[in-house]
Amino acid sequence: MDDVRRGPRYWLSSYAAMLRFDVAAQRNWLPMFLLMQIMFGAGMAIIYGFYIGHLSRAAALYLVSGSPALAVLTAGLIGVVMMVTERQQAGTWDFIWSLPAPRSAAVASTFTVLTLLSVPGIVVTLVLAAWRYGLTLSVSPAVVPAVLLSSLMATSVGFAMAQLIGKPVVTNALVNALIFVMLIFSPVQFPISRLPLWLADVHRVLPVYYLGQVVRSSLTTGIVTNTALSYVMLSAWTVVAWAGTAWVVGRRR
Amino acid sequence: MAAWARSYRRMVAWDLADLRLYLPVLSAVLVLQGAGFVLGIGLLFSNMPESAALFLTTGAPVMNLVTAGLIFEPQLVAEQRIRGSYEFIQSLPVPRSASALAWYSVAQVIALPAVILTLLTGVVRYHLHLAVTPVIVPAVVLTCLTGVLIGLAVAHGVTAPMVANLVSVVMIFVMTGFSPVAFPASQLPGWLQTANQWLPFGSMAAIVRSALTNGALTNGALTTSVPRAYLVVGVWAVAAALVVAWAQGRRR
Secondary structure (H helix, E strand, O other): OOOOOOOHHHHHHHHHHHHHHHHHOOOOOOHHHOOOOOHOOOOHHHHHHHHHHHOHHHHHHHHHHHHHHHHHHHHHHHHHHHHHHHHHHHHHHHHHOOOOOHHHHHHHHHHHHHHHOOOOHHHHHHHHHHOOOOOOOOOOOOOOHHHHHHHHHHHHHHHHHHHHHHHHHHHHHHHHHHHHHHHHHHOOOOOHHHHHHHHHHHHHHOOEEEEEEEEHHHHHOOOOOOOOHHHHHHHHHHHHHHHHHHHHHOOOO | HHHHHHHHHHHHHHHHHHHHOOOHHHHHHHHHHHHHHHHHHHOOOOOOHHHHHHHHHHHHHHHHHHHHHHHHHHHHHHHHHHHHHHHHHHHHOOOOOHHHHHHHHHHHHHHHHHHHHHHHHHHHHOOOOOOOOOOOOHHHHHHHHHHHHHHHHHHOOOOOOHHHEEEEEEHHHHHHHHOOOOOHHHHHHHHHHHHHOHHHHHHHHHHHHHHOOOOOOOOOOOOHHHHHHHHHHHHHHHHHHHHHHHHHOOOO
């Protein structure tokens, strides 16, 4: 009965095997991931402080509690997309799909590894930013689901986007433009009420604002309200990204 | 002299033809960089003081002026090295100074529309009044030329393509985040203020800003005077030119 290639047990053993594969393949990326996340997470929190000049404690708290969200977005949008497009160029995906493991197990393992890979960068970013402004945060246990869901969402969306577009050059150009717009115009480091109405409306559909809210609410008290909606929106984006991934990974060519 | 002028014209034509696909994109990126930055940074403030708006509006054009030279040229040359066309282009029978000046002219022309649009965006968005003086011409020329020369120094001096790319990205990061270009130097920690007395970006901003505001605002730092800023930028330009000459002249 060793050759039965279906069922939950087979899926789980494939998932475990793919986890080993992905951990081995991704470990070289970890320093790179970390560096980018610190640059765009802690770096931007510090740089924005230079621009603003004299920061009140509330303003500093806002910058610090927003910084992990930028680290999450950096990992998902730049890190994951770079990894996926590099594998597209090298033809690695064709190899992975040809392995005797269900594609869903392979994708699940990639998502698991990349989601966890971004956690050290998030933590370091937060510690650095808090240290720079001399703040002590009131971290609640909600930080665990907040960071994990945010990271999973960003990973899934980055992965789905890169796979759906399929052309590395186009994806990279798009991401370069996106990261600039995202770092500057996202209501993560400033309240959404400062945006023009139409842009605020756009951000009430996109996940970035909700990601910032969820993470901020787990690090501070009294700034963020209505976290439930943010969790719902992040979950919705994750599910949509999974659907897109399932479609593009599952189809025959 | 006539031969030099002919080489210069040929190299301008060469650059324009070689980069015909890149230049419109680069131009658009510069506009997005400048105008986007001017609008975006304003969102960080609940109530933006006029001086902050003035620093931002007069600093962002400096980023426009040097980005093409600082980041685009090293990446382009890195690509040439990877493709193997670097030696071919270096072997063209034109004086190196003509080809460097040709690239400067192209970079300057790409940057100008972005500079103007960035300034207009800031003036309209924050209701500012600028007092532009004729000194703006040497200020803009020197800033752009120095950016181009530093970029050329990196492009030709650093032979490993990956390292050259990294250096240019780090320079842009330092310019945007850790130099008193679009905010007063007094908002930086002391050691960064001191470092920026010698780095080129803060001084570039000081000379452009003083030309745009009739000297009313320079750098916000107590010791930075405009003549000193000209001197710092000039020294960087000369030093970069020497590196380029050395890197292109050596035998391999």
